[in-house]
Amino acid sequence: MADVAVETSELRKTYTNSSGVTEAVAGLTLRVREGELFGLLGPNGAGKTTTIGMLTTRIAPTGGTARVGGADVVRDPIAVKRRIGVVAQYNNLDRQLTAHENLEFRGRYAGLPAREARRRATELLERFGLGSRAKAKINEMSGGQAQRVMIARALMHRPDILFLDEPTSGLDPQTRVNLWDTLREIRDGGQTVVLSTHYMEEAEELCDRVAIVDHGTVLACGTLAELKASTSLRTVLTLTYDGDPEKIVAQAGQLAGVAGAEVADNRLRVFTPAPEGVLAVLVSMGQDAGLPLADVRVVRPSLETVFLALTGREYRD
Numbered sequence: 001m002a003d004v005a006v007e008t009s010e011l012r013k014t015y016t017n018s019s020g021v022t023e024a025v026a027g028l029t030l031r032v033r034e035g036e037l038f039g040l041l042g043p044n045g046a047g048k049t050t051t052i053g054m055l056t057t058r059i060a061p062t063g064g065t066a067r068v069g070g071a072d073v074v075r076d077p078i079a080v081k082r083r084i085g086v087v088a089q090y091n092n093l094d095r096q097l098t099a100h101e102n103l104e105f106r107g108r109y110a111g112l113p114a115r116e117a118r119r120r121a122t123e124l125l126e127r128f129g130l131g132s133r134a135k136a137k138i139n140e141m142s143g144g145q146a147q148r149v150m151i152a153r154a155l156m157h158r159p160d161i162l163f164l165d166e167p168t169s170g171l172d173p174q175t176r177v178n179l180w181d182t183l184r185e186i187r188d189g190g191q192t193v194v195l196s197t198h199y200m201e202e203a204e205e206l207c208d209r210v211a212i213v214d215h216g217t218v219l220a221c222g223t224l225a226e227l228k229a230s231t232s233l234r235t236v237l238t239l240t241y242d243g244d245p246e247k248i249v250a251q252a253g254q255l256a257g258v259a260g261a262e263v264a265d266n267r268l269r270v271f272t273p274a275p276e277g278v279l280a281v282l283v284s285m286g287q288d289a290g291l292p293l294a295d296v297r298v299v300r301p302s303l304e305t306v307f308l309a310l311t312g313r314e315y316r317d
């Protein structure tokens with residue numbers, strides 16, 4: 001299919017070292033379409049960095065296949081590298097050089113003639129609002145500015161696909177929102193953007209489609225609406241009682257409008273498409289059983305409820 005930017009099948013990475021065997025990526029299958037802004041969402045340690053490492057040819061897979069821009073990451077890494085730009089998780093710019101020099105050298109490395117490399121560096125810095133900082137050294141820049149320089153550098157050779165590993169991690173909220181705009185503009189310009197994130201809100205607000213990754217596999221993949229629909233649009237109510245909720249969990253599971261009830265961390269968790277009515281009944285049910293309500297949390301259908309329904313665990317950034 002011509003409009004596929006990234007395609008993996010049962011992709012795997014197993015690390016073996018003195019502390020044992022870690023399945024960082026455990027049979028990961030996904031497809032990213034050309035021109036979309038795609039997010040790999042998962043908690044810390046889910047395997048996102050390792051996946052991006054394999055897709056960008058930095059890490060050798062131990063199993064499965066991956067094609068990026070139509071080329072196989074193992075058999076044809078040079079072709080893959082030509083088609084991708086990569087923004088690493090940490091600032092790996094040359095701190096002694098200026099922003100412009102960082103871009104220019106990358107352009108030369110990618111084979112651009114000197115004049116073209118200079119011209120493109122200037123153009124990209126302007127485009128990312130860094131024209132006035134072109135001559136500033138990287139170690140004189142803020143985290144958000146350096147992040148934009150890294151993105152500009154990754155675009156020097158006009159790649160079809162841009163990979164970013166947790167690009168907004170550690171940025172303040174305003175800088176994060178500005179970066180989202182930058183990534184949308186890149187997508188609107190026709191390039192495919194693949195990013196990893198552990199921020200649920202980022203996946204919801206920014207990405208066209210999201211793959212929820214946990215323990216090195218894709219639990220679910222789709223647009224936000226598709227993912228929400230897959231859990232039947234259920235709200236999750238989490239009730240903390242003064243006492244043991246095991247007393248009422250079976251009864252709660254039988255209530256009209258309740259799709260499921262369980263106890264986790266000494267709290268009652270109820271999945272329901274009709275939260276208002278059910279909540280009132282759960283409160284009085286607790287009172288009748290000698291369990292006064294201490295706290296309640298209502299999570300409307302969102303990526304958070306999808307993650308909960310799929311893993312049985314609450315999502316923590």
Ligand SMILES: Nc1ncnc2c1ncn2[C@@H]1O[C@H](COP(=O)(O)OP(=O)(O)OP(=O)(O)O)[C@@H](O)[C@H]1O
Nearest residue numbers: 015022023024042043044045046047048049050051
């Ligand atoms: N070089 C390595 N050797 C051994 N284990 C590793 C190595 N790199 C990663 N791992 C392990 O593989 C698992 C997945 O790690 P990975 O960094 O891909 O996850 P992640 O989702 O990107 O998490 P984070 O957000 O913390 O970077 C973790 O258990 C990690 O400890």
